[in-house]
Amino acid sequence: MSVHREQTQTSASLEANFAEVVPALKPKEAIDEANRCLFCYDAPCIKACPTSIDIPSFIKKIATGNLLGSARTIMEANPVGASCARVCPTEELCEGACVLNHASKPIMIGLLQRHATDWAIKNRQVLFQPGEKNGKRVAIVGGGPAGLSAARELARLGYAVTVFEAREKAGGLNTYGIVSFRLPQEISLWEVQQVEKLGVGIRTNTKVGIDVQPQELLEQYDSVLLAVGMGEVPRLNIEGEELDGVLDAISLVEETKTRPLPDRMFGKKVLVIGAGNTAIDAATSSKRLGAGQVQILYRRTEKEMTCYQFEYEFAKQDGVEFRWLVAPTRIIGENGKVTGLELMRMELGEPDAKGRRKPVPVPDSQFTVETDFVVKAIGQTRHVPLIEAFGLQHHNGIVAVESGTYRTSDPRVYAAGDVIFGGGGTDAMVVDAANHGVRAAQAIHAALSEQRQTV
Amino acid sequence: MADLRINLAGIESPNPFWLASAPPTNSGYQVQRAFEAGWGGAVWKTLGEPIINVTSRFAALHYGGQRVMGFNNIELITDRPLEENLREMEETKRLYPKHTLIASLMVEHKREAWHEIVKQVEAVGVDGLELNFGCPHGMAERGMGSAVGQHPDLIRQQVEWVKEVAETPVIVKLTPNITDIRYTARAASEGGADAISMINTINSLMGVDLDSWLPIPHVDGKGAHGGYCGPAVKPIALNMVAECARDPHVGIPISGIGGISTWQDAVEFLLMGASGVQVCTAAMHHGFRIVEDMIDGLNNYLDQRGIASVMDIVGKAVHTYSDWGNLNLNYKIVARIHEETCINCNKCHIACEDTSHQCIDIVRDERTGKEKLVVREEDCVGCNLCSIVCPVEGTIEMVEIPTGEPPLTWNQRQAALAAGKSCGIESES
Numbered sequence: 001m002s003v004h005r006e007q008t009q010t011s012a013s014l015e016a017n018f019a020e021v022v023p024a025l026k027p028k029e030a031i032d033e034a035n036r037c038l039f040c041y042d043a044p045c046i047k048a049c050p051t052s053i054d055i056p057s058f059i060k061k062i063a064t065g066n067l068l069g070s071a072r073t074i075m076e077a078n079p080v081g082a083s084c085a086r087v088c089p090t091e092e093l094c095e096g097a098c099v100l101n102h103a104s105k106p107i108m109i110g111l112l113q114r115h116a117t118d119w120a121i122k123n124r125q126v127l128f129q130p131g132e133k134n135g136k137r138v139a140i141v142g143g144g145p146a147g148l149s150a151a152r153e154l155a156r157l158g159y160a161v162t163v164f165e166a167r168e169k170a171g172g173l174n175t176y177g178i179v180s181f182r183l184p185q186e187i188s189l190w191e192v193q194q195v196e197k198l199g200v201g202i203r204t205n206t207k208v209g210i211d212v213q214p215q216e217l218l219e220q221y222d223s224v225l226l227a228v229g230m231g232e233v234p235r236l237n238i239e240g241e242e243l244d245g246v247l248d249a250i251s252l253v254e255e256t257k258t259r260p261l262p263d264r265m266f267g268k269k270v271l272v273i274g275a276g277n278t279a280i281d282a283a284t285s286s287k288r289l290g291a292g293q294v295q296i297l298y299r300r301t302e303k304e305m306t307c308y309q310f311e312y313e314f315a316k317q318d319g320v321e322f323r324w325l326v327a328p329t330r331i332i333g334e335n336g337k338v339t340g341l342e343l344m345r346m347e348l349g350e351p352d353a354k355g356r357r358k359p360v361p362v363p364d365s366q367f368t369v370e371t372d373f374v375v376k377a378i379g380q381t382r383h384v385p386l387i388e389a390f391g392l393q394h395h396n397g398i399v400a401v402e403s404g405t406y407r408t409s410d411p412r413v414y415a416a417g418d419v420i421f422g423g424g425g426t427d428a429m430v431v432d433a434a435n436h437g438v439r440a441a442q443a444i445h446a447a448l449s450e451q452r453q454t455v
Numbered sequence: 456m457a458d459l460r461i462n463l464a465g466i467e468s469p470n471p472f473w474l475a476s477a478p479p480t481n482s483g484y485q486v487q488r489a490f491e492a493g494w495g496g497a498v499w500k501t502l503g504e505p506i507i508n509v510t511s512r513f514a515a516l517h518y519g520g521q522r523v524m525g526f527n528n529i530e531l532i533t534d535r536p537l538e539e540n541l542r543e544m545e546e547t548k549r550l551y552p553k554h555t556l557i558a559s560l561m562v563e564h565k566r567e568a569w570h571e572i573v574k575q576v577e578a579v580g581v582d583g584l585e586l587n588f589g590c591p592h593g594m595a596e597r598g599m600g601s602a603v604g605q606h607p608d609l610i611r612q613q614v615e616w617v618k619e620v621a622e623t624p625v626i627v628k629l630t631p632n633i634t635d636i637r638y639t640a641r642a643a644s645e646g647g648a649d650a651i652s653m654i655n656t657i658n659s660l661m662g663v664d665l666d667s668w669l670p671i672p673h674v675d676g677k678g679a680h681g682g683y684c685g686p687a688v689k690p691i692a693l694n695m696v697a698e699c700a701r702d703p704h705v706g707i708p709i710s711g712i713g714g715i716s717t718w719q720d721a722v723e724f725l726l727m728g729a730s731g732v733q734v735c736t737a738a739m740h741h742g743f744r745i746v747e748d749m750i751d752g753l754n755n756y757l758d759q760r761g762i763a764s765v766m767d768i769v770g771k772a773v774h775t776y777s778d779w780g781n782l783n784l785n786y787k788i789v790a791r792i793h794e795e796t797c798i799n800c801n802k803c804h805i806a807c808e809d810t811s812h813q814c815i816d817i818v819r820d821e822r823t824g825k826e827k828l829v830v831r832e833e834d835c836v837g838c839n840l841c842s843i844v845c846p847v848e849g850t851i852e853m854v855e856i857p858t859g860e861p862p863l864t865w866n867q868r869q870a871a872l873a874a875g876k877s878c879g880i881e882s883e884s
Contacts (some may be wrong), residue, residue, distance in 0.1 A: 028848055035521070039741050057747060064717040067754035070758070 014261045017288035018180040021314075022086070025108070033065035037107050040099055045109060048097035050435040051078035055094055059112055070268075072127050074113055079438070080191050081153040082117035083174040083432045085110050086183045089308050090353035093431070098390045116137045121190045129199040131158035136448050139164065139221040141386075144172020146417025147227035149194050149437025150444075155198035157445050158362045162201045164208050170195075170228050174430060176254045179281045181288065185257050214390045218412055223444045226399065226415040227407070227437065230380035236273070240331025245338030249274070249282035249377035256285050266290040269370060271341055273297050273328055274377035275305040280312065282375045283320040291373075294320045299327040299346045299359040309426065327359065329366060331374055334427045340370045383419065398422045406440035407447075416440040457757035458764040459653030459750065461495075463730040464624045464708045466583045468555040470495035471721060471765055472749050474583060475712050476559035476628075478530060479743070481741065483543030487550060492743035493750055496555025498543055498733060501532035501587045502572065503561040503599070510536050511672040514661035516687060524689065526736045527659045527681035529672070531593040532561050533702065537575070545579035556580075560617075561587040561599050564609065569616045583623045585710075586613065586648075588639075589630040589655020591682050602628035607642030624649035626710055627712035631657050631688075631695060640699045644660035644707050651699065652710035652733065654692045656682025685736040689714030693727055697776045700728025716745075718752030725765065726772035784868065788837035788853045790830045790856035792813070796850045797828060803841035803851060804828055811840045832856070 026318045037059040045055040054073055061070035073079040090096070090110035098106035120127060136159050140147045143165035164420060169175050171415040174188035194435065195203060206212060208228075214413035217224050233248035248274070255262060272279050275298035286294045296315070298305060301324045305312065316322075346364035348357035382397025393400045393409035399420050401407060406414045416436035421428040459470040473496035474480050474489050481500045489497055508530055515527035533540060546815050558576035562568040573584060575715030588610055590600030603609045610627065617625055627643035629636055631654040640651050658680045662671040670678025692713020699705045715721055716737035724732050737745055753765065761767060792803070792815075807815040816832035817826050830841075842851035 028846075039745075040740055041744075057744075060745070061748050061752065064719060064748055064752050066718065066755055067747055068755045069748060069751040072751075 007105060011260060011263065014222050014289065015261070018256060018261065020086075020184055021181045022111075024118060024194070025115050026112045028039070030062060030112060033108050033112060036100075036318055037063070038099065041175075043136050044097035044099060045094040045107075048093045049077075050093070050429070050431045051081075051084075052437065053077040053081065053094075053113075055109055058116060059107065059109070062112055062116055067116055067122075068125060068127075069120040070116035070392075071125065074116055075120070075127050075194070077438075078431065078434050079149040079195065080174060080188075080430060080434045081113060082121065082187050082191055082436065083115035083145070083178075083183055085117055086187065086427065087174070087178055088431050089310070091310065112264045117187075121187065126197050127194060128152070128156055128198060131156050133160065134158035136160070136222045137220070138223045138225065139217040140225045141217070141417075142172065142227035142229060142351065142417070143167075143170030143192070143202055143204070144227060144229045144417060145174060145433040146229075146419075146437040146440075147172070147225065148191065149434040150225050150227060150416060150441040151200045151202075151437075153441035154193045154200060154437050154444065155195070155200050157441070159445075159448075160199075162203060163195075164203045164206045164212060164217075165202055166207045168204055170202050170204060173433075176257055177250065177278075179285050180251055180257055181284075182281075209386045209389050210325075213363070214386075218390075222374070222412075222448055224390075225406075225437075225440055225444065226392070226412045226413060226419055227417045227440075228383045228386060228431075229418040231383055232381055233376045234379060234381050236328060236376055236378065238328055238330055240333055240338070243331055243333040243338045244336050245333070246331060247282075247369075247373060249278045250380065252282050253278070253373055256289065261289065263290065265373065267292040268372035270294045270373040271369070271371045272375045272377055273296055275300075275307055275322075276377060277307045277311050278380075279375075279377035280307045280315045281288055282377050284315050284318045286373070287318045287320060296322050297326050297328065297343065298322070299323055300348065300357070301325060302399060304356050325359065327361065328374070332368065338372060338374055340368050341374055342366055342368045363420050382422075387419070404439075405443040405447075406436060407443065411447075414440045414444055445455055457754050457762060458766075459495075459754060459757075460764075461766060461769075463710055464583075464626070466496075466555060466557070466624050466626075468495040468731060469553055470507075470750055471725065471753070472746050473497055473557070473710070473733045474733060474738060474743075475735040476501050476587065477558075477735040477739075478528070481533065482535070485708075486543075486547050486556070489738075489743045489746075490547075490551045490554045493746045494554070494559055494743065496557065496560050496582075496731075498557040498585050499540065499581075501559040501561045502537060502540055502576065503532045503535055503594075504563075505534050506531045506593070507692045509674045510825060511674065514672045514681065515685070516661060520822060523681060523736065523740045524686050524821065525659075525661070526685035526739070527656065527661050527683045529592050529674075529679055532559075532587070544576070544581065548580040555582050557583045557585050559585045559587050559628070560726050564598055564603070564613065566616045569613060571621045571725040571754070573617055573620050576717070577622055581623060584617065584621055584624060585626040585628050585651075585652060586617060587628050588613075589628045589653075590671075591632050591649075591656055591658050592629060592680060601630035601632050603659045604628075604639060604655070605633050605665060607638050610639055611642040611646040614643055614648050618647040624788045626650040626652050627828060628652045628655055628712075630655045631691060631713075637693045637702050637705065638696055640702065644705050648668060648707060648729075650708040651705070652712055653695050653699065654688070654713045656684045657691065658825045659683030672814075684714065685740075686716050689720060696724055696729050697727040697773065700770060700773045701776055701819070718749045718756065721749060721753060722756060722768065725768050726770070727776065728770045730766070730769050730772045750789075752882060775831050778866075780866040780869075781864050783862040783864055785858050785863050787856045787858050789832045789835040789843050789856055790837070791832075791852045791854050792828050792840075793850050793852065794827055794842075796847055798847055798850075799826060799828070800846060801828065802809045802844045802846070806840050806844045811838055812836050815841060831851060 039056045058070045058073040094109040095106040143163045170192045171188035270281045270402045272290045325346040326343040332340040345362040346359040349360035384397045399415040419432040461471045476498040480497045486497045511531045515523045541550040558581045588604035594600035595602040627648040708730045711724035712733040721732045804815045814831045845851040
């Protein structure tokens with residue numbers, strides 16, 4: 001398979017490799033599936049959704065041909081609902097809660113959500129109207145799922161909203177960080193457009209802390225929402241990290257979101273370090289970029305991996321190989337280019353605070369494998385300098401917020417999304433970020449309305 | 456956002472969706488919950504001399520995996536004291552002054568009885584009256600409900616009595632258990648009714664239990680015919696609405712009832728002449744919250760077509776509904792099968808072969824070795840059967856074939872023949 005791929009790989013077939021892998025529902029399929037929904041009262045699927053989308057209602061609307069209403073029901077609750085239709089771990093959320101799990105099989109809620117939102121995208125629908133201007137201004141730092149969701153909500157409530165986005169385009173993770181074969185960029189950009197059409201100003205290529213100072217935002221706006229996501233992949237801090245051929249997973253995925261696709265991996269060997277969802281994305285992307293052999297290296301075992309089960313299965317189907325209980329100790333290179341990686345065998349020791357057994361090096365177990373690329377996928381750094389520039393209380397880069405209001409230690413500043421997520425045992429999901437954004441917007445509105453009344 | 460307000464014979468409502476007089480409108484608690492959910496109006500469960508109900512009462516027809524295609528019941532009018540109903544109606548109207556509240560009434564064939572109840576309900580502030588001349592079970596044996604609704608004279612007389620004292624608009628609810636509903640609709644109109652509503656339920660026996668050999672439902676070993684409703688009755692109701700809407704002797708607004716489950720059903724009734732619709736079974740199946748999609752779907756439908764008000768579509772399709780004798784004999788359609796989406800279930804072939812005109816052939820494609828279905832268009836009579844049985848939407852298309860002949864109806868043809876003209880018309884052999 002890999003040999004075949006190597007020989008026949010062309011730029012055109014690379015494009016095909018990055019086309020969406022999960023097919024959309026066919027029209028009849030969508031109707032059949034919608035009619036299968038029981039329209040439960042007080043449905044468990046709604047409760048299992050962080051943004052509490054009225055799922056039975058949007059499905060009923062598909063069944064009655066009211067696709068506009070269906071899309072609006074979805075996007076009303078979740079401003080990045082089109083992306084979530086593709087990236088949510090539905091079997092752990094809505095579909096996992098579906099009552100039909102006990103009677104037949106769960107409704108394909110994710111695919112139905114995609115069916116309705118795709119209709120809205122294809123038919124160029126503008127789903128919401130801006131609210132009557134109330135004279136208040138809110139600055140949002142970061143144009144990812146949390147920031148966009150908050151911006152959408154605030155614009156509908158009549159606020160003048162400006163989003164400061166460091167990159168060329170808004171959408172954050174959805175635009176740059178999720179592989180195209182799961183989430184095509186145009187879906188995320190449509191969601192950005194929906195927000196822009198409400199009159200929200202999105203200042204791209206603008207880094208807060210560099211191009212604009214936190215102090216300026218605090219002076220010019222009634223409230224500030226900090227919704228910056230995560231930073232870069234941290235350094236491994238081993239020898240050889242500067243060699244050509246050492247990549248980080250985030251940049252690798254990002255590169256596959258821009259065209260033309262690079263061809264430098266054709267037939268090459270790739271080692272991915274880490275076993276979270278980003279590692280899987282990097283590995284499957286490498287495979288789809290034409291790599292001959294892709295291996296994921298993880299210092300624990302299959303049981304401790306943090307990626308979703310379906311991601312793991314998907315990677316295996318893509319031909320990605322997994323090596324457990326190994327950790328990198330040195331990157332080897334020739335003429336400035338990666339040629340191999342030195343690894344050390346590990347074994348599982350005592351459980352740590354979270355109950356995960358800690359990997360312990362096996363003495364004198366070093367060995368070397370040949371490779372052309374080493375891809376780092378060992379987590380992401382946090383935007384600590386920016387958080388400190390705002391003077392906010394935080395814990396290792398996780399901003400402390402008041403429960404329910406998302407208010408930080410500075411009462412003018414709120415925070416949502418990745419910047420407040422972490423420390424727990426669960427994954428930060430797009431749908432959670434969207435929920436944070438919407439709730440933070442409501443909290444800002446509540447606070448600013450109260451302020452206006454007391455003035 | 457389209458204007459969804461309706462005006463039915465002077466009765467105004469925030470939207471066309473009313474709950475029909477039935478179990479869902481039995482109490483103030485229920486009607487107030489319905490108004491909260493978005494229903495524009497409610498016809499309170501029929502008032503009259505409170506009766507004694509039986510158990511069990513409901514049964515349903517499930518078909519092909521779909522639940523509640525049809526529904527029937529042997530429940531009667533209200534079994535709660537009149538004073539209690541009146542008190543709750545007054546309270547409901549006070550709490551929801553903009554919603555439409557209609558009193559459904561059924562009393563014995565006495566002028567005084569009608570006068571008295573009309574005065575009582577109007578005193579609590581209802582927006583209109585609906586005379587229940589439709590219930591087919593229980594009350595009919597006592598000379599009320601459909602026993603009245605089957606006699607134009609009785610309808611006319613009782614409507615006249617009501618109109619003597621009524622200050623709010625009077626709607627007459629008709630029974631479908633009759634040969635031609637236009638006669639009773641005309642009688643209601645002649646009696647002075649401001650509107651008619653249709654249909655009430657149809658006589659039905661839902662089923663027989665295969666083990667016990669008892670009717671479904673049964674009351675201690677015996678059953679009785681129930682009133683049939685739900686999605687299954689929609690075509691019957693729609694025809695009756697359309698027949699009355701196009702009858703110049705009826706000439707009064709119509710409130711459409713019968714199997715309306717979605718906004719699409721409602722649009723059909725509105726287009727065929729109803730100024731509003733009443734819903735029951737769908738609410739019983741799914742709860743009051745289904746009205747949210749009904750309102751949203753109707754609004755989006757109107758917005759997408761640039762129609763400002765729902766009243767603008769009322770009756771817009773009535774002129775397209777006529778008699779068989781007015782149909783163009785020279786109009787021809789044939790079936791065309793789209794091979795690219797055909798899944799080769801061959802249901803169209805066997806339907807045509809066994810039960811229609813034997814014009815769909817299974818042909819072996821020499822190139823691919825696969826079978827495909829081909830319509831011999833010269834033999835196709837355009838009956839639609841193949842496209843009806845085809846499970847893939849759009850795969851069998853009925854396309855118009857220009858015949859080159861000018862339009863000619865049966866009535867025109869007979870008139871021409873009677874006038875001794877040939878004009879290319881050949882008499883049937």
